[in-house]
Amino acid sequence: xxxxxxxxxxxxxxxxxxxxxxxxxxxxxxxxxxxxxxxxxxxxxxxxxxxxxxxxxxxxxxxxxxxxxxxxxxxxxxxxxxxxxxxxxxxxxxxxxxxxxxxxxxxxxxxxxxxxxxxxxxxxxxxxxxxxxxxxxxxxxxxxxxxxxxxxxxxxxxxxxxxxxxxxxxxxxxxxxxxxxxxxxxxxxxxxxxxxxxxxxxxxxxxxxxxxxxxxxxxxxxxxxxxxxxxxxxxxxxxxxxxxxxxxxxxxxxxxxxxxxxxxxxxxxxxxxxxxxxxxxxxxxxxxxxxxxxxxxxxxxxxxxxxxxxxxxxxxxxxxxxxxxxxxxxxxxxxxxxx
Numbered sequence: 001x002x003x004x005x006x007x008x009x010x011x012x013x014x015x016x017x018x019x020x021x022x023x024x025x026x027x028x029x030x031x032x033x034x035x036x037x038x039x040x041x042x043x044x045x046x047x048x049x050x051x052x053x054x055x056x057x058x059x060x061x062x063x064x065x066x067x068x069x070x071x072x073x074x075x076x077x078x079x080x081x082x083x084x085x086x087x088x089x090x091x092x093x094x095x096x097x098x099x100x101x102x103x104x105x106x107x108x109x110x111x112x113x114x115x116x117x118x119x120x121x122x123x124x125x126x127x128x129x130x131x132x133x134x135x136x137x138x139x140x141x142x143x144x145x146x147x148x149x150x151x152x153x154x155x156x157x158x159x160x161x162x163x164x165x166x167x168x169x170x171x172x173x174x175x176x177x178x179x180x181x182x183x184x185x186x187x188x189x190x191x192x193x194x195x196x197x198x199x200x201x202x203x204x205x206x207x208x209x210x211x212x213x214x215x216x217x218x219x220x221x222x223x224x225x226x227x228x229x230x231x232x233x234x235x236x237x238x239x240x241x242x243x244x245x246x247x248x249x250x251x252x253x254x255x256x257x258x259x260x261x262x263x264x265x266x267x268x269x270x271x272x273x274x275x276x277x278x279x280x281x282x283x284x285x286x287x288x289x290x291x292x293x294x295x296x297x298x299x300x301x302x303x304x305x306x307x308x309x310x311x312x313x314x315x316x317x318x319x320x321x322x323x324x325x326x327x328x329x330x331x332x333x334x335x336x337x338x339x
Contacts, residue, residue: 022279029246030272037250037267038260045254052255062252069241073277076238080281083225087287087295090222094137095300097215099307102130104208105189105198106311114197122197123315124162125188127308131158132171133181134304137219138297140178141226141288153290153298158305182216226286238278246271 017023044052105126112119135155142153160168167184174180189208192198198205229235250267257263287295 020279020283022276022283026272026276026279029242029275030268033246033250033271034264034268036247037253037263040250040254041257041260041263046260052251056251056255062248065245065248069245069274072238072241073274076278076281079230080284084284084287084294087222087225090218090225091138091288091295091297091300094215094218094222095134095304097211097218098130098134099304101208101211101215102126102308102311104211106315108198108200108205108208109315111199112197113199114192114195118195118197122188122192123312124159126185127312128157128159128163129181129185129188131301131305131308132160132163133178133185135301136177136181138288138301141219141222141286142297143226143286143289153296155298155301156305158308178219179216182212185212222288226288229285242275242278245274 040052043049106123109119109123114122135157138153138155170184171177171180186209189198189205193202193205249270250263253263253267253270257266284294288297
């Protein structure tokens with residue numbers, strides 16, 4: 001949670017976890033393996049058919065297979081966690097780049113030599129374009145609208161209908177909407193320099209262009225997590241190992257444990273855990289998607305909108321100052337001032 005607080009799992013989190021595809025598939029596979037193991041145990045031990053011993057390979061083969069399966073599961077888990085942590089970093093870095101660019105532009109307007117009407121128009125337009133560009137970038141990262149249907153998060157945008165008709169039509173007609181708005185923002189900055197809305201020195205103004213470029217670069221870096229899946233060969237190998245384990249483990253449990261329920265429980269537990277670990281890793285193939293149930297990109301968009309709205313409110317704030325000037329600096333600790 002925020003401020004370093006531990007995240008508490010509530011009933012809604014557990015309900016969401018139990019309803020995921022990974023959990024349902026894992027429980028199903030575990031139950032099938034458990035029932036198979038119990039049936040094999042009943043036929044071999046209770047009904048004294050004694051056909052398992054010659055059919056099952058030696059212990060060393062089973063140990064090697066389990067070790068190999070564990071290594072594959074560890075690789076998939078490490079790969080998924082790396083994508084998750086990278087996605088979280090990209091998500092907040094993207095938010096910071098958009099806000100930093102808008103914030104510097106708002107600050108540069110305080111020294112403007114342009115008309116007040118042009119200044120307000122520039123500030124209001126920048127805020128709306130930044131909010132819209134962020135929302136479209138996040139929507140693109142989650143792979144939404146690929147079939148024309150909304151599947152993932154819905155992102156709030158500040159005043160999109162208040163943009164002029166030509167701008168709205170240009171964005172709607174564009175196949176690359178994020179890049180289209182990015183170019184609009186850059187053109188708006190250049191026009192602002194021409195109209196003297198941005199009267200700041202050019203070397204300082206380049207800071208805003210650099211922040212914009214950093215945001216677009218971060219967006220395209222994040223797209224590798226959304227658009228580049230795990231190679232098909234690894235997916236095939238992992239699926240083959242899981243299927244083999246779901247058949248192999250019940251046979252071994254039916255031979256080496258005592259009791260029908262023990263055979264079922266051990267087989268169910270082993271298969272469920274391995275399949276669930278792989279299922280969670282699969283769900284993180286695109287950490288930005290809503291189906292992964294990890295990163296809540298919509299909250300990041302809401303936070304950016306709040307920051308942009310605050311920028312507009314602070315645009316006309318007076319210059320900060322102190323009430324008195326003294327040689328010392330008073331430090332307040334837990335409500336008790338001291339020198």
